[in-house]
Amino acid sequence: MSRIHDALKKAELEKAAGAGAETGARSAGLPEPEAARGEGVPGVMLESPATPALGAGEGRSGQITLETLLARCSRPPWSPKPEGLVFLDSPRPALGAEEFRTLRSRLYLVRQKQPLQTLLITSALPLEGKTFVAANLAHVFVQQQECRALLIDADLRWSRLHLLLGAPLAPGLSEYLQGKADEFSILQRGPQGNLFFIAGGQSAAYPAELIANGRFKGLLQRLAPVFDWIVIDSPPAIPVSDASLLAELCDGMLMVVQAGTTPFDLAQKVCEGFRTKRLLGVVLNRAAPRSGYGSYYYGGYGEDGGKGKRRR
Numbered sequence: 497m498s499r500i501h502d503a504l505k506k507a508e509l510e511k512a513a514g515a516g517a518e519t520g521a522r523s524a525g526l527p528e529p530e531a532a533r534g535e536g537v538p539g540v541m542l543e544s545p546a547t548p549a550l551g552a553g554e555g556r557s558g559q560i561t562l563e564t565l566l567a568r569c570s571r572p573p574w575s576p577k578p579e580g581l582v583f584l585d586s587p588r589p590a591l592g593a594e595e596f597r598t599l600r601s602r603l604y605l606v607r608q609k610q611p612l613q614t615l616l617i618t619s620a621l622p623l624e625g626k627t628f629v630a631a632n633l634a635h636v637f638v639q640q641q642e643c644r645a646l647l648i649d650a651d652l653r654w655s656r657l658h659l660l661l662g663a664p665l666a667p668g669l670s671e672y673l674q675g676k677a678d679e680f681s682i683l684q685r686g687p688q689g690n691l692f693f694i695a696g697g698q699s700a701a702y703p704a705e706l707i708a709n710g711r712f713k714g715l716l717q718r719l720a721p722v723f724d725w726i727v728i729d730s731p732p733a734i735p736v737s738d739a740s741l742l743a744e745l746c747d748g749m750l751m752v753v754q755a756g757t758t759p760f761d762l763a764q765k766v767c768e769g770f771r772t773k774r775l776l777g778v779v780l781n782r783a784a785p786r787s788g789y790g791s792y793y794y795g796g797y798g799e800d801g802g803k804g805k806r807r808r
């Protein structure tokens with residue numbers, strides 16, 4: 497955990513130093529891939545993970561097979577938002593893409609040591625970049641050939657992933673957890689073919705109770721054989737209990753910390769709280785560009801980032 501501690505401290509120091517420019521996501525606590533070692537490449541920190549063998553055909557009893565998934569899930573048109581996704585086709589290399597590749601490499605390194613398939617993305621406070629990190633992490637996974645990823649919006653209080661993807665909001669997880677929809681009607685297959693998505697669905701009363709009612713756990717078990725990675729976006733950990741409940745269902749979690757904004761003591765408190773819940777590391781989001789590495793950072797993204805705050 498010391499690297500996580502160091503990273504949190506660093507974020508606070510950056511704040512004190514007045515680091516200004518918005519940039520990308522750095523990782524801390526995660527093993528460093530060879531290429532990144534000693535170069536200060538921004539990214540994420542990890543410490544642990546899991547990987548069931550991916551089933552290309554038959555699954556165990558009750559589990560969904562790939563053939564069934566492809567035959568039955570919907571393929572609605574998506575209109576992804578380029579300002580929030582760094583892996584969309586673009587005439588110029590997207591700023592920030594390299595940080596997500598570094599994070600991906602670190603996650604694979606963790607996965608060599610322990611099972612790691614289902615990843616929860618959370619943060620201490622609202623608006624730190626969870627949805628941004630979850631969406632781009634899922635996209636960097638499917639940049640690899642033969643890699644199939646599922647992105648789930650489990651923020652049932654303020655579902656926003658569908659807006660980034662330009663995908664339908666419902667039916668989604670909320671409808672599934674209420675027993676109003678089956679898994680095939682909530683699964684969307686994206687235009688790339690290997691990225692799948694479950695939107696948050698219409699808002700419902702008592703989201704924490706819905707998450708804990710057992711259906712989400714069953715859903716993840718049924719879907720596990722057909723995906724390499726499952727990335728789950730969640731609400732912030734401090735104001736509501738959902739992230740803590742979700743962490744119980746995942747192999748590992750990443751905590752997003754917004755550079756220069758997240759109070760050190762709050763971030764540390766959440767890290768301590770999740771230590772027993774497979775906290776892999778911290779993603780330092782919107783960190784200042786480092787000299788010589790400016791092109792690795794997101795530029796021109798989210799001009800109004802952080803505005804439009806609302807109450808939960």
Ligand SMILES: Nc1ncnc2c1ncn2[C@@H]1O[C@H](COP(=O)(O)OP(=O)(O)OP(=O)(O)O)[C@@H](O)[C@H]1O
Pocket residue numbers: 518519520521619621622623624625626627628629651654656730731732781782794797798799800801802803
């Ligand atoms: N790296 C970044 N650079 C610039 N803006 C960013 C970056 N990451 C996030 N933002 C902006 O910050 C705001 C919050 O991002 P996002 O929705 O990902 O946060 P969140 O943690 O999911 O919020 P919530 O707690 O509401 O779910 C958005 O307006 C987004 O555009």
Ligand SMILES: [Mg+2]
Pocket residue numbers: 626627628651656729730
């Ligand atoms: Mg969000």
